[in-house]
Amino acid sequence: MSQHLKDALQHTRENRDEVLAQLRDFLTIASISDDPDSKGEVRRAAEWLVDRLKLLKPDRVDIFETEGHPVVFGEILCPDPSAPTVLLYGHYDVQSPEPLGSWDTDPFQPVIHGYNLFARGSSDDKGQIMAMIAAVEAIHTTGPLPVSVKFLFEGEEEIGSPSLGQCLKDHRGEFACNLVLNTDAGMLGPDTPTLVYGLRGMCRFILRVTGPTSDLHSGGYGGVIHNPIHALCELISGMHDKEGRVTWPGFYDSVREMTSEEHDEMAELPLDEASFIEQSGVSRLWGEPGFTPLERQGVRPALDVIQIDAGSPKAAIPVDAQALVTVRLAPFQDPDEVRKQLVSYLETQTPSTVQWEILDWSGFPATLTERDAPGVAALLKAFEIIWGVRPAYYPSGGSIGAVGQIKEILGAHSLLTGFSLPGDHIHGPNEKLHLPTWEKGTMALVHFLYNLVE
Amino acid sequence: MSQHLKDALQHTRENRDEVLAQLRDFLTIASISDDPDSKGEVRRAAEWLVDRLKLLKPDRVDIFETEGHPVVFGEILCPDPSAPTVLLYGHYDVQSPEPLGSWDTDPFQPVIHGYNLFARGSSDDKGQIMAMIAAVEAIHTTGPLPVSVKFLFEGEEEIGSPSLGQCLKDHRGEFACNLVLNTDAGMLGPDTPTLVYGLRGMCRFILRVTGPTSDLHSGGYGGVIHNPIHALCELISGMHDKEGRVTWPGFYDSVREMTSEEHDEMAELPLDEASFIEQSGVSRLWGEPGFTPLERQGVRPALDVIQIDAGSPKAAIPVDAQALVTVRLAPFQDPDEVRKQLVSYLETQTPSTVQWEILDWSGFPATLTERDAPGVAALLKAFEIIWGVRPAYYPSGGSIGAVGQIKEILGAHSLLTGFSLPGDHIHGPNEKLHLPTWEKGTMALVHFLYNLVE
Numbered sequence: 001m002s003q004h005l006k007d008a009l010q011h012t013r014e015n016r017d018e019v020l021a022q023l024r025d026f027l028t029i030a031s032i033s034d035d036p037d038s039k040g041e042v043r044r045a046a047e048w049l050v051d052r053l054k055l056l057k058p059d060r061v062d063i064f065e066t067e068g069h070p071v072v073f074g075e076i077l078c079p080d081p082s083a084p085t086v087l088l089y090g091h092y093d094v095q096s097p098e099p100l101g102s103w104d105t106d107p108f109q110p111v112i113h114g115y116n117l118f119a120r121g122s123s124d125d126k127g128q129i130m131a132m133i134a135a136v137e138a139i140h141t142t143g144p145l146p147v148s149v150k151f152l153f154e155g156e157e158e159i160g161s162p163s164l165g166q167c168l169k170d171h172r173g174e175f176a177c178n179l180v181l182n183t184d185a186g187m188l189g190p191d192t193p194t195l196v197y198g199l200r201g202m203c204r205f206i207l208r209v210t211g212p213t214s215d216l217h218s219g220g221y222g223g224v225i226h227n228p229i230h231a232l233c234e235l236i237s238g239m240h241d242k243e244g245r246v247t248w249p250g251f252y253d254s255v256r257e258m259t260s261e262e263h264d265e266m267a268e269l270p271l272d273e274a275s276f277i278e279q280s281g282v283s284r285l286w287g288e289p290g291f292t293p294l295e296r297q298g299v300r301p302a303l304d305v306i307q308i309d310a311g312s313p314k315a316a317i318p319v320d321a322q323a324l325v326t327v328r329l330a331p332f333q334d335p336d337e338v339r340k341q342l343v344s345y346l347e348t349q350t351p352s353t354v355q356w357e358i359l360d361w362s363g364f365p366a367t368l369t370e371r372d373a374p375g376v377a378a379l380l381k382a383f384e385i386i387w388g389v390r391p392a393y394y395p396s397g398g399s400i401g402a403v404g405q406i407k408e409i410l411g412a413h414s415l416l417t418g419f420s421l422p423g424d425h426i427h428g429p430n431e432k433l434h435l436p437t438w439e440k441g442t443m444a445l446v447h448f449l450y451n452l453v454e
Numbered sequence: 455m456s457q458h459l460k461d462a463l464q465h466t467r468e469n470r471d472e473v474l475a476q477l478r479d480f481l482t483i484a485s486i487s488d489d490p491d492s493k494g495e496v497r498r499a500a501e502w503l504v505d506r507l508k509l510l511k512p513d514r515v516d517i518f519e520t521e522g523h524p525v526v527f528g529e530i531l532c533p534d535p536s537a538p539t540v541l542l543y544g545h546y547d548v549q550s551p552e553p554l555g556s557w558d559t560d561p562f563q564p565v566i567h568g569y570n571l572f573a574r575g576s577s578d579d580k581g582q583i584m585a586m587i588a589a590v591e592a593i594h595t596t597g598p599l600p601v602s603v604k605f606l607f608e609g610e611e612e613i614g615s616p617s618l619g620q621c622l623k624d625h626r627g628e629f630a631c632n633l634v635l636n637t638d639a640g641m642l643g644p645d646t647p648t649l650v651y652g653l654r655g656m657c658r659f660i661l662r663v664t665g666p667t668s669d670l671h672s673g674g675y676g677g678v679i680h681n682p683i684h685a686l687c688e689l690i691s692g693m694h695d696k697e698g699r700v701t702w703p704g705f706y707d708s709v710r711e712m713t714s715e716e717h718d719e720m721a722e723l724p725l726d727e728a729s730f731i732e733q734s735g736v737s738r739l740w741g742e743p744g745f746t747p748l749e750r751q752g753v754r755p756a757l758d759v760i761q762i763d764a765g766s767p768k769a770a771i772p773v774d775a776q777a778l779v780t781v782r783l784a785p786f787q788d789p790d791e792v793r794k795q796l797v798s799y800l801e802t803q804t805p806s807t808v809q810w811e812i813l814d815w816s817g818f819p820a821t822l823t824e825r826d827a828p829g830v831a832a833l834l835k836a837f838e839i840i841w842g843v844r845p846a847y848y849p850s851g852g853s854i855g856a857v858g859q860i861k862e863i864l865g866a867h868s869l870l871t872g873f874s875l876p877g878d879h880i881h882g883p884n885e886k887l888h889l890p891t892w893e894k895g896t897m898a899l900v901h902f903l904y905n906l907v908e
Contacts, residue, residue, distance in 0.1 A: 034767065095768055102668075200673060204769075213735030214556075215882040219654060219852030222782045223698075223756030224730055224747045226740035229777075230690060230759060237691035240684065244677075276678055281667030286680035286807045293678045302677030305684060307765035308775070313488065314549055315658075315760055315780050316881050323683075326769050328676045353740045398673030427770050428669040 007142035008446050012134060016439060020117075022052065023130045024110040026092075027119040033069055033093035034159045042155050045092045046070045049129070049153055056137055061151075064171055066163035069093060069155030073174060076140060078148040084452060085148040086375070087177035087412065088136070089402060090129035090184060091157030094121035095427045102429035115435050122433035124426035128183040128418050129153060131438060135445035146453045150177055154402065157184065160204070160362060161401040168409040177412050179374045181448070183441075184400055185416035186424075188392050189270050190437045193383035193444065195376065196369070196416035198298065198395035199403060201329030203338050203363035207346075208322045209235065210355045215316040225317055226353035229310045232321040235356070236305055238349055244287045246303050248341035249348075256331040258299055262395075266294050269392050271422075279422050298395035302328040322359075328397060335363025367403050367414075375415045378451035386444040461596035462900050466588060470893060474571075476506065477584045478564040480546075481573040487523055487547035488613045496609050499546045500524045503583070503607050510591055515605075518625055520617035523547060523609030527628060530594060532602040538906060539602040540829075541631035541866065542590070543856060544583035544638065545611030548575035549881045556883035569889050576887035578880035582637040582872050583607060585892060589899035600907045604631055608856065611638065614658070614816060615855040622863040631866050633828045635902070637895075638854055639870035640878075642846050643724050644891045647837035647898065649830065650823070650870035652752065652849035653857060655783030657792050657817035661800075662776045663689065664809045669770040679771055680807035683764045686775040689810070690759055692803055698741045700757050702795040703802075710785040712753055716849075720748050723846055725876075733876055752849035756782040776813075782851060789817025821857050821868075829869045832905035840898040 031045035032038040046063055053061040053074040060075040072092070097107035097120045105111045110119035117127070136149050152175060154164050168175055187194035211228040212221070241247055258266075271294045276285055287296040296302070303325065310321035327338060339361060346356050369376070371393070383391040396416070403414045419441030425431045485499035486492040500517055507515045507528040518525040526546070551561035551574045559565045564573035571581070590603050606629060608618050622629055641648035665682040666675070695701055712720075725748045730739055741750040750756070757779065764775035781792060793815060800810050823830070825847070837845040850870070857868045873895030879885045 096766075098766065202769075211734075211736055214879060214884075216734055217852065217881045218756070218758045218760060218780055219782060219850070220751065220876065221730075221734060222758045222780070222851060223741045223750040223754055224739055225734050225736055226698075227758050229762060230694065233687040233690040233759070233762075236684060236687040244680075276675075280665075280670055280675060280679050282665055282679055282807065284680075284807050285678055286805075287677045296677040297674065300677055302672070304672045304676045304681050304769075304771060305687070305765070306672060306769055306771070307767060308683060308687075308762045311759070311761035311778070312550075312552065313761055313778060314881050315656075315758075317758060317760070321762070324765070324767060326672055326676075328673060351740075353736065353738050396673070397676060398671065422674065425668060427671050427768050430668075 004143040005446070005450050008138040009443060011138040011142050012443055012446055015134060015138065019130055019134045023127060026126050026130065027110045027121055028108050030108045031093050031121070031155065032096050033156050035096060042069045042093055046072050046155055049092055052133060053151060056133070056140055064167050066167045068163040071155070071164070071167045072151065072153040073171070074151035076136065076145055076149045078145045083147045084178040085150060085176070086449065086452065087150045087152055087175060087180045088132045089152050089180055089182040089406070089414065090132060091125045091154050092129060093155045093158050094124070095158050097429070099429070104430055116432040117435055118430060118432045120431050122431055123420035123424040124431065125157065125184050127433040127438055128420065131419060131442040131445060132181070132183060134442045135449065138446055139449060146450055150175065157400070157402060161405065164402055165405045165409060168405060172409065175410055177410065180406055180412050180414040181375070182400065182403060182414040182416050183418040185396055185398065186418045186420040188394055188422065190421060190434060191387065191389065192270055193387045193389070193391045194394050194417060195379055195391055196394055196396040197371070198331060198369070199367050199416060200301070200397050200399050201333065201335065201364050201366035202399040203327040203329065203335050203361070204325070205361040206322050206324055206359040207232070207235070208320055208357050208359055210320040211353070212317060212319060215314070215318050218315045218317050221317055226351065227317045228321040228354055229318065231351060231354040232308070232310065232323055235346065235349060236323060239303055239345070243289045245289070246301065248345040250341050251301070254332050254334065254337065255301060256299070258295065265393060266292065266298065269294060269394060297397035299330055301330045301333060302397070328399060329366050331366040331368050333366065335365060338363065364401055364404050367407065369413065369416065373413050375452060379415055379417060379448050381451050382444045382447035385447050386440050458597040459900070459904050462592040463897060465592040465596050466896055466900055469588060469592065473584055473588045477581060480580050480584065481564040481575055482562050484562045485547050485575070485609065486550050487610050489550060496523045496547055500526050500609055503546055506587060507605060510587070510594055518621050520621045522617040525609070525618070525621045526605065526607040527625065528605035530590065530599055530603045532599045537601045538632040539604060539630070540903065540906065541604045541606055541629060541634045542586045543606050543634055543636040543860070543868065544586060545579045545608045546583060547609040547612050548578070549612050551883070553883070558884055570886040571889055572884060572886045574885050576885055577874035577878040578885065579611065579638050581887040581892055582874065585873060585896040585899060586635070586637060588896045589903065592900055593903060600904055604629065611854070611856060615859065618856055619859045619863060622859060626863065629864055631864065634860055634866050634868040635829070636854065636857060636868045636870050637872040639850055639852065640872045640874040642848055642876065644875060644888060645841065645843065646724055647841045647843070647845040648848050648871060649833055649845055650848055650850040651825070652785060652823070653821045653870065654755070654851050654853050655787065655789065655818050655820035656853040657781040657783065657789050657815070658779070659815040660776050660778050660813040661686070661689065662774055662811050662813055664774040665807070666771060666773060669768070669772050672769045672771050675771050680805065681771045682775040682808055683772065685805060685808040686762070686764065686777055689800070689803060690777060693757055693799070697743045699743070700755065702799040704795050705755070708786050708788065708791065709755060710753070712749065719847060720746065720752065723748060723848060751851035753784055755784045755787060756851070782853060783820050785820040785822050787820065789819060792817065818855050818858050821861065823867070823870065827867050829906060833869055833871060833902050835905050836898045836901035839901050840894050
């Protein structure tokens with residue numbers, strides 16, 4: 001181990017409390033990207049990051065404006081022009097903390113209980129951003145960087161990264177890199193450092209069912225008019241068969257088959273039925289037959305209605321009923337094909353007593369990481385050094401829109417990892433960051449940046 | 455026709471514009487009983503009525519406080535102590551006008567277009583209250599009343615009359631009467647004066663389905679956990695068979711069979727399939743096979759989910775999903791039995807992946823009017839005089855909680871009629887009152903009060 005690396009690791013340990021204090025400050029900013037009233041807070045988070053990056057004495061730091069929330073850019077060059085450039089990706093926006101009443105503490109007043117830091121964004125994704133900054137800082141403070149580093153921190157990940165693509169096109173040269181490290185993908189457990197080799201794609205849309213031309217008194221029309229709420233429930237109910245398979249015609253036709261190696265690897269991961277039950281609090285799992293829970297989550301598609309907003313307490317049969325639906329896509333499923341499958345389902349299954357329409361459709365495909373992609377070996381080695389175990393090679397069920405856009409526009413591949421844990425309640429109440437894991441993660445990132453040039 | 459009756463009818467005609475102006479003023483009060491923020495407006499409507507009744511120089515007028523909104527009481531005695539006492543029932547509260555955007559005009563700024571007066575409450579029920587007041591006023595101003603008259607105007611009809619029962623018990627003597635006229639039941643068409651001989655009962659409850667102990671990211675758990683929204687939709691979907699019959703075990707067992715006379719009478723009413731289609735704007739009707747639309751609405755039960763509030767735009771599988779459900783009960787269906795049928799359905803149909811519970815259950819049975827009940831002949835004769843046609847004898851699909859409570863506590867029977875029309879959009883946007891019908895109704899009420907002692 002070189003002296004510089006030793007010094008960098010030492011600096012990481014000594015700097016830990018200072019970085020944690022900074023993270024706590026960062027977490028007080030309510031940068032909720034889907035809330036128009038929080039626009040100022042979102043910008044304040046971007047500016048906070050600019051100020052923080054300036055402490056690194058970077059070659060450049062900037063805010064790139066977009067049609068939505070701004071993108072933060074930073075750059076620190078390696079003295080050796082032949083060294084690779086790593087783009088470190090994170091997002092400074094957070095999900096809404098609603099319902100506030102379900103939190104034990106104020107989501108924007110970070111509190112440490114035991115080993116955990118509780119706050120909205122602690123794990124997703126501000127803690128991850130700070131781990132990357134701290135790792136770069138430790139190396140850069142103690143000697144020359146072994147690689148060039150760029151930062152890309154966006155403010156719209158939680159709303160599907162609608163402005164990122166144009167920003168990448170507008171700044172293609174500035175963002176040019178050899179590989180991307182994306183620490184927004186999490187890990188399987190505190191003792192299981194993880195390289196995520198797959199992300200599911202996503203389609204998102206509103207299904208609207210319409211009936212009468214005005215709300216009708218349920219006394220005067222109950223039993224005579226097909227209630228759009230019932231019709232919507234019937235359509236949703238019919239989207240899965242009794243065993244949990246999606247019924248849209250052709251839905252599974254193009255889904256990638258698992259290799260037997262993949263199947264065996266997944267069976268060894270510490271995510272069995274019992275762990276899913278424990279994390280979720282349900283008494284029994286559910287889903288497509290013939291696959292393990294982890295396979296259903298990681299490499300099989302899933303259809304979830306995430307919201308229904310229909311009717312009112314008034315005793316009336318409403319004009320319409322709407323459901324907000326997401327479909328997590330498996331590799332090789334094409335969003336446009338999936339939309340056709342949905343239309344085919346609706347055309348054949350909707351009764352003639354109501355009409356349907358699809359609103360606000362959006363979609364992007366799944367991504368897969370090849371095992372010999374740049375940086376994979378460096379990351380796995382860093383994890384082995386810190387955790388002393390063989391890292392998990394894991395297909396996540398999540399979806400990160402930025403990954404596909406970066407691949408398409410910059411031509412760069414993303415390494416997907418991170419230090420959030422399955423029980424961190426990201427997107428839910430009482431989101432937390434497990435601090436010992438976060439510290440290990442920061443140390444591992446120091447090794448990773450070094451490993452890239454060994 | 456007596457001179458007094460002639461004078462009273464003349465007074466009704468001459469007073470029409472004045473009463474209409476008063477009604478317009480009354481309609482500017484946003485007395486929305488289910489809105490806590492409108493509590494002051496609800497009280498203001500009660501006080502408005504007290505002031506209006508005082509113009510009749512009554513023997514007594516008062517506000518009775520309840521745990522909820524107040525009840526307005528008024529009394530005008532007949533000089534002849536052997537004359538019967540008629541209790542005139544109405545409600546001064548209104549449904550919420552939401553969604554406001556669907557109204558063409560401000561719901562609380564009454565506007566006349568052609569023959570119609572548009573405002574929330576114009577037809578349901580402030581216009582009906584003013585018709586009763588105007589009829590009593592016309593007779594009382596021009597001579598002695600032929601009967602004693604009492605007024606009962608409640609402020610909680612639209613929320614199921616939760617405080618009325620206790621108020622009736624507290625003031626049993628003051629409300630004592632020989633019969634009740636309830637003008638909140640409407641009529642079948644402008645040329646079809648109507649005596650409503652049946653009202654459906656109602657059960658109302660929330661069905662809550664619960665799953666995981668916290669909201670779960672749909673990327674990490676989609677395909678693994680049974681989404682409570684899906685489970686709720688499956689349960690709702692299963693509550694009707696493909697043809698529209700309710701599937702709760704034993705649901706139809708105690709429903710009263712129609713008589714053949716009733717069937718023939720209903721077939722003659724001006725409410726055929728085409729009229730339901732025209733009123734609702736749907737392309738095809740729906741419901742229990744083997745019955746006409748009018749029969750399904752009037753004498754058969756109906757189950758309607760009137761609201762679903764579940765999930766959020768966050769990509770999460772939620773902790774729970776709730777549906778607000780109403781069941782319109784046919785005569786002889788017992789609310790307690792219906793609850794048992796629901797429980798039986800839920801126990802056998804809910805998958806073991808989720809739990810269910812029933813919240814906020816309330817229920818009251820249907821009511822039926824015998825054809826020889828007091829006042830029936832007087833009302834039918836009044837309608838024949840004014841409209842020149844044989845009145846319709848009609849089983850309404852609606853539900854009025856007050857009717858059962860009055861029968862039970864005061865021992866008095868309610869005559870159900872009214873001058874709102876099927877196209878008046880009560881409970882919906884652009885509620886209106888058809889003024890020529892309203893004027894005829896007022897005249898008919900003058901005749902009715904006279905007919906009671908002929």
